[in-house]
Each structure stands twice: as structure tokens, then as C-alpha cells.
Amino acid sequence: QLQLQESGPGLVKPSETLSLTCTVSGGSISSSSYYWGWIRQPPGKGLEWIGSIYYSGSTYYNPSLKSRVTISVDTSKNQFSLKLSSVTAADTAVYYCARQILTRYGDAYYFDYWGQGTLVTVSS
């Protein structure tokens, strides 16, 4: 059974960089069938996609966050990571990592496995 686990600081100061890692177990991050994504959810609000990465390192990001986001992958550790720079209180959220799988039509993606999420609070 595939499992994803987020890890990283729960408290980040304004203007600093938020850094999280997602460790994948029960499967290989190097599979050609999947992308790996980050999604966040501010308290009491809906889901917002941040960005996704392929095992080769190919990435794509939410345009609204693109200037501040970097997602990277470490296949040797079966992990992928998120960095979000210049954070403000608006970046306070539960951050989820998830596996992104292709639809049967081969033209779109959805998320079939999710981590439990980790709350990151931006505060001085």
C-alpha cells in the first residue's frame, strides 16, 4: 500500500522560506506512470494546487505561486520537496503531498493517494 508522509517545520517566520519534504513508501517515485504533487488548504478554506514534479525533474507550477515555488525530487531517497519563499500569513495552511495519476483517456491527471497533511503556520 502506497503511503506518503509530509515532514518539515510547523512554524515559519514571515519573509522566510517554507521547506517541506514528502517521503514515499510502498512504491517507487521513479515510476513513469505518475507525477507527484503538492496541494495546500488554508484553515477553513478549499484546496489549492501548488505544483507537481515528474521523477525526471520536470515541473509545472500554479501561476499564482510560480515566482516563489520550487519543487525538487530525490529519487535515491524516494522523496520530493517543496520550497516556498517570502512567506506571509496568507501561506498558513495544511500542506499535502499526493500522487498524480493519468486518466484512462491519457489526457488528464488526478490525485489517487494523499499524505495526511502537515500544518504550517507563518508567524513571528
Next chain:
Amino acid sequence: SYVLTQPPSVSVAPGQTARITCGGNNIGSKSVHWYQQKPGQAPVLVVYDDSDRPSGIPERFSGSNSGNTATLTISRVEAGDEADYYCQVWDSSSDLFVVFGGGTKLTVL
């Protein structure tokens, strides 16, 4: 970018049928996926590719998609179905590839 519109809330009595809609321009031409999120938990995929169910999801959950509206239908609603539900599509026509609806709170009366 593509916009998905969901009603903020839907209420239904136990044993009845709940229908949660997801509106979008010509959404019938896209694959729609649905997630259930209970308080304090991660989202769980309940329907993918408009109408398919992952293993372990009850047959009470079904989906349809046509025209400008996709619908998640929950038959014989149980108290345990009370949750937030989100629809999601992939929009390759813009830079915002992954689009979520705003979510619908299902209340079981």
C-alpha cells in the same frame, strides 16, 4: 483560467439521495474527479474519470458529467457521509493545470 463552481452546502436526510454539482464551461468534455474530506483528514478520492470508483469506495457513490455540469450522487446517504466534497479537473488550455472546485459541505440531517 478554468473555473469550477460548486454549491457551498447541500443537506439531505439519512437514507435519501444527495446530489452535488460542479459547474464549468463545457465540463462534459473534461474528466471530472471527486474527493471527500472529513474534518481533520486528508482528501480521499471517491470518483475518478467522471464515474469510476476506486476500490473500497461504496457503490452508493456515483458520478456523471454532461454539458456544463458534473454531478456526484450519493445514494442511501449515511451519517458517515457528512463531509466536504471537491471536484477537480485538469485544464491543459491554461497554465493552471489542476483546478479544484470551491467545495461543498454535505450535511446529513
